[in-house]
Amino acid sequence: MAHVVAPSDCRQFTGGLAEFDVEADTVRRLITALEARFPGLGDYIDRRMAIAIDGEIHQDAWSSPIGADSEVYLIPKIGGG
Amino acid sequence: MSDVLDRPDIGHNSDDDLKVVGTRPIRPDGADKVTGRAAFGADFNMAGQLVGKVLRSPHAHARIVSIDTKKARALPGVKAIITGADFPNLADEFHEGGEAASNLRDLAMNVIARDKALYDGHAVAAVAATSSAVADEALALITVTYEVLPHVQEVEAAMAPDAPLLHARMFTEGLEARPDKPSNIAKRNRLARGDLDAGFAAADVIVEGRYTTQAVHQGYIEPHACVASWAADGQCYVWSSSQGQFMVRTYCAKVLGLEISNIRVTPAEIGGGFGGKTTVYLEPLALALSRQSGHPVKMVMTRDEVFRATGPTSGSVMIVRLGAKSDGTIIAADVELKYQAGAFPGSPVGAGSMTALACYDIPNFRITGWDVVTNTPKVAAYRAPGAPISAFAVESAVDDLALKLGLDPIAIREKNAVRDGMKASYGPTYQNIGYVETLAAAKASAHYQIPLGPNQGRGVAVGFWFNIGGESTAAVHINEDGTAVVVTGNPDIGGSRASMAIMAAEALGVAVEKVRPIVADTASIGFSMLTGGSRTTFATGMAVVQAAEKVVAELKRRAALTWDVSADLVAWQEGAAHCLDPAKADKPPMSLEALAGQSARTGGPISAQVSLNAQGAGPGFAAHICDVEIDPETGGVTVLRYTAAQDVGKAIHPAYVEGQVQGGVAQGVGWALNEEYIFDREGKMENAGFLDYRVPVASDLPMIDAILVEVPNPRHPYGAKGVGEVPIVPPLAAVANAVRAATGVRMCDLPLSPPKIRAVLDAKEG
Numbered sequence: 001m002a003h004v005v006a007p008s009d010c011r012q013f014t015g016g017l018a019e020f021d022v023e024a025d026t027v028r029r030l031i032t033a034l035e036a037r038f039p040g041l042g043d044y045i046d047r048r049m050a051i052a053i054d055g056e057i058h059q060d061a062w063s064s065p066i067g068a069d070s071e072v073y074l075i076p077k078i079g080g081g
Numbered sequence: 082m083s084d085v086l087d088r089p090d091i092g093h094n095s096d097d098d099l100k101v102v103g104t105r106p107i108r109p110d111g112a113d114k115v116t117g118r119a120a121f122g123a124d125f126n127m128a129g130q131l132v133g134k135v136l137r138s139p140h141a142h143a144r145i146v147s148i149d150t151k152k153a154r155a156l157p158g159v160k161a162i163i164t165g166a167d168f169p170n171l172a173d174e175f176h177e178g179g180e181a182a183s184n185l186r187d188l189a190m191n192v193i194a195r196d197k198a199l200y201d202g203h204a205v206a207a208v209a210a211t212s213s214a215v216a217d218e219a220l221a222l223i224t225v226t227y228e229v230l231p232h233v234q235e236v237e238a239a240m241a242p243d244a245p246l247l248h249a250r251m252f253t254e255g256l257e258a259r260p261d262k263p264s265n266i267a268k269r270n271r272l273a274r275g276d277l278d279a280g281f282a283a284a285d286v287i288v289e290g291r292y293t294t295q296a297v298h299q300g301y302i303e304p305h306a307c308v309a310s311w312a313a314d315g316q317c318y319v320w321s322s323s324q325g326q327f328m329v330r331t332y333c334a335k336v337l338g339l340e341i342s343n344i345r346v347t348p349a350e351i352g353g354g355f356g357g358k359t360t361v362y363l364e365p366l367a368l369a370l371s372r373q374s375g376h377p378v379k380m381v382m383t384r385d386e387v388f389r390a391t392g393p394t395s396g397s398v399m400i401v402r403l404g405a406k407s408d409g410t411i412i413a414a415d416v417e418l419k420y421q422a423g424a425f426p427g428s429p430v431g432a433g434s435m436t437a438l439a440c441y442d443i444p445n446f447r448i449t450g451w452d453v454v455t456n457t458p459k460v461a462a463y464r465a466p467g468a469p470i471s472a473f474a475v476e477s478a479v480d481d482l483a484l485k486l487g488l489d490p491i492a493i494r495e496k497n498a499v500r501d502g503m504k505a506s507y508g509p510t511y512q513n514i515g516y517v518e519t520l521a522a523a524k525a526s527a528h529y530q531i532p533l534g535p536n537q538g539r540g541v542a543v544g545f546w547f548n549i550g551g552e553s554t555a556a557v558h559i560n561e562d563g564t565a566v567v568v569t570g571n572p573d574i575g576g577s578r579a580s581m582a583i584m585a586a587e588a589l590g591v592a593v594e595k596v597r598p599i600v601a602d603t604a605s606i607g608f609s610m611l612t613g614g615s616r617t618t619f620a621t622g623m624a625v626v627q628a629a630e631k632v633v634a635e636l637k638r639r640a641a642l643t644w645d646v647s648a649d650l651v652a653w654q655e656g657a658a659h660c661l662d663p664a665k666a667d668k669p670p671m672s673l674e675a676l677a678g679q680s681a682r683t684g685g686p687i688s689a690q691v692s693l694n695a696q697g698a699g700p701g702f703a704a705h706i707c708d709v710e711i712d713p714e715t716g717g718v719t720v721l722r723y724t725a726a727q728d729v730g731k732a733i734h735p736a737y738v739e740g741q742v743q744g745g746v747a748q749g750v751g752w753a754l755n756e757e758y759i760f761d762r763e764g765k766m767e768n769a770g771f772l773d774y775r776v777p778v779a780s781d782l783p784m785i786d787a788i789l790v791e792v793p794n795p796r797h798p799y800g801a802k803g804v805g806e807v808p809i810v811p812p813l814a815a816v817a818n819a820v821r822a823a824t825g826v827r828m829c830d831l832p833l834s835p836p837k838i839r840a841v842l843d844a845k846e847g
Contacts, residue, residue: 080614081356
């Protein structure tokens with residue numbers, strides 16, 4: 001199970017829960033699983049968040065793989081100048 | 082298109098194998114730019130074009146009661162007049178267009194005001210006329226009736242419960258409970274780890290400071306400019322200077338309610354962007370004026386308009402409290418950041434929060450960020466958006482901690498430095514970072530050993546930026562004579578044409594002069610995100626390398642056809658096919674030129690295109706050293722020496738990497754010492770020009786020494802990391818810490834302009 005850590009602005013969907021385990025082997029499946037468990041969160045992630053998997057930031061990358069014991073951090077999408 | 086890219090096995094990843102990557106050829110666009118032949122935004126003209134101009138609000142906050150255009154329309158030569166009523170009302174929704182999602186409603190209302198003008202300079206109407214003089218006269222004949230409203234520009238004033246409200250529908254996001262009334266606070270974000278109270282309770286030393294910065298502009302030399310043509314068949318054409326032609330296409334389509342396929346955008350050369358050209362201002366107006374008039378419309382901002390109506394970055398108020406053990410180990414940090422967003426939500430306080438402590442391994446911290454709307458121009462991205470601001474506060478506090486503990490400023494940063502395997506303050510675990518290497522390089526530099534004289538001081542500061550990848554497309558075409566064309570969709574801001582040519586040449590095994598890089602319009606190459614976030618050399622470069630590899634595979638196939646051998650018995654080395662079949666060992670190598678010359682007989686033109694969504698951009702770290710001298714009479718600050726050590730992954734073109742570092746430092750020095758938006762009591766900008774808004778010029782700066790630390794990024798075929806953002810992160814604090822060392826007084830309010838320095842010296846002298 002991937003261990004997911006959600007920042008403060010995602011906790012409006014999780015009832016305040018900051019960390020939880022999710023069964024998912026790709027980003028797309030993670031988003032689907034989160035939407036099913038916390039309605040609205042999947043859509044919020046798709047629009048606003050990047051996903052750091054084992055330290056590497058993935059943006060808009062549904063096919064990115066997630067390992068069985070991966071560390072997954074939801075972080076705001078990154079831009080730049 | 083693929084989402085995830087593994088490192089291609091191209092067999093020449095070590096420095097010893099690289100022939101072109103890491104060299105310093107003359108940039109392909111260099112001759113055009115030094116001879117004046119390069120066509121920038123304002124250089125393009127069309128037959129029959131009109132001059133478009135914008136009427137801007139003279140008020141910082143006002144309700145638009147009515148706009149009367151009758152007299153202006155009657156003026157001979159006036160062909161079109163538009164107001165907000167000529168644009169569709171867009172939903173309050175986020176859409177991917179630039180690098181990150183933008184709220185389309187806010188974007189459209191920033192292009193042209195609807196019911197309220199939210200800052201001095203906000204577009205209210207626009208005209209197209211047969212000459213500049215007629216357009217000016219027409220603007221003067223438009224009567225706008227305003228109901229002037231109270232305005233608020235300082236960030237803390239805007240946060241007050243009784244502050245004038247910009248948006249009646251805005252409720253603060255990110256709080257534990259939804260507030261029961263609207264405010265100017267768009268969002269609160271928070272990052273935290275550990276037990277903050279316990280951390281401070283265990284600290285031997287605590288430092289605390291309140292820091293402020295002012296809004297500053299990117300200061301690109303070229304003002305915004307475009308030509309737009311809305312043809313009778315509904316096909317639209319735009320030529321403009323921006324950081325992304327696809328971004329312009331997307332936003333114009335959304336703001337005007339068009340299908341994307343009906344807009345073709347051609348990128349002009351760009352005279353600087355630094356993040357400020359990642360959105361649209363003029364292009365939708367020019368298209369709407371062209372639609373109404375039936376003529377092409379050209380619009381060019383004045384410098385006054387650039388300052389008043391385009392996005393600077395945020396002014397801020399910050400409070401930092403650090404707690405440390407007596408050996409310098411930082412065990413607690415509490416950081417509060419309040420950033421101006423300008424007229425619409427979206428300050429870079431989120432990134433400022435995430436980067437504030439990103440260089441440090443601190444067990445207990447809390448970072449709170451506030452995104453606050455104000456009656457000032459909507460902020461736009463500016464190199465490493467948000468990070469220089471929070472770094473100024475944190476790095477000043479770390480400097481105070483080092484002073485209090487009697488520690489060397491680099492040593493305290495080394496002691497608390499993040500390393501591979503540690504968790505970043507924003508969450509994820511670092512890997513392949515080169516931070517401690519930059520600290521070691523700075524410490525070992527000759528600069529750090531130079532003795533200082535009277536009235537001189539030395540400052541150290543560090544910085545971090547994430548870097549990004551994203552969507553890119555690249556094509557490689559082999560010409561009939563064996564030369565190559567590389568086509569991408571990213572405007573060349575910092576020498577990316579040269580980088581693309583270098584990477585293609587490396588993969589093809591040819592001299593870089595044999596490769597011509599081209600930046601194409603939106604109809605001539607697949608989608609690419611804009612040039613920003615230091616993504617182009619990393620992400621678009623990845624697409625270029627993969628396209629070149631596909632071309633090499635095709636060349637090997639054609640050589641195999643020629644020799645009647647299996648393709649796996651053909652090797653590609655130094656720009657030629659080599660036959661590995663022992664039975665045909667007498668076959669001489671076939672050059673790229675020879676294979677290109679017979680391409681018709683082997684399958685036709687040789688070319689390949691790759692579209693991808695690059696992931697795995699490695700973060701960047703930097704450590705800077707700045708020496709200053711204070712003139713005790715005037716309070717003027719002279720930067721004597723500046724050294725910037727930066728982890729760049731692998732420098733594809735070292736000279737342009739050094740240029741990025743030097744440019745970032747120069748802008749950061751200006752931010753630290755002189756630059757600021759100054760408003761009068763009515764909320765009008767008082768210094769909207771380069772005479773009064775003082776950016777550093779060459780004579781203000783010493784040679785900036787860039788030390789390129791190469792810790793390769795394993796996710797890029799040649800190890801590249803983004804390099805353009807992080808150089809602007811440390812300078813604000815590096816300069817401020819140097820001024821602290823020179824004066825003996827901590828100054829917390831940027832810019833450190835001569836009157837402020839003089840006041841400090843006066844107070845010190847009693």
